[in-house]
Amino acid sequence: EAQVTQNPRYLITVTGKKLTVTCSQNMNHEYMSWYRQDPGLGLRQIYYSMNVEVTDKGDVPEGYKVSRKEKRNFPLILESPSPNQTSLYFCASRTSGRAAYTGELFFGEGSRLTVL
């Protein structure tokens, strides 16, 4: 089954304790992205990756890092989490190939992070 898998789905942590949210897709997609969703602010892009070893900032990258060492994985790293990073996080992927390209973005089920 084609899917984007995020872990953990729920996490409560404390300020300053480094954490990583993993994202893995099994569709051989080139493009991957991280969004955060907050009440009243909608979905905002954090980082995206066009392909392996190619990453770039989205609209709200401060406080986050990413890496793309393998095509299937795109972890989101919070080096020193703060309470304002309490949010619902979504990973997404899509193909970049022109053949049969629809632009459909496939989302994971989300990771709810609380930073105390």
Next chain:
Amino acid sequence: DAKTTQPPSMDCAEGRAANLPCNHSTISGNEYVYWYRQIHSQGPQYIIHGLKNNETNEMASLIITEDRKSSTLILPHATLRDTAVYYCIVSLLFSGNTPLVFGKGTRLSVIA
């Protein structure tokens, strides 16, 4: 900023057609109209997209006006499971560098 305008909420009776409007008056000639929905706090789900012709798939129909300044997503027989926030988005098709910009969407409530 989102390039689309949608009503914040709508109600629809179960079994009836749900017609969700979207205004995108500044859409450019090569931008597509995409619709996604988000059920509760799940990941958004792709529904349909189109450029200028009307489109239909197993989930919905998309009607785009001739001037392309507005569109309507039609769920032909809404069920309770269609209760969700629906997002109308305009985007280039081959736009790897351009993120989908989600606005606030329309909260559709399907009522039994």
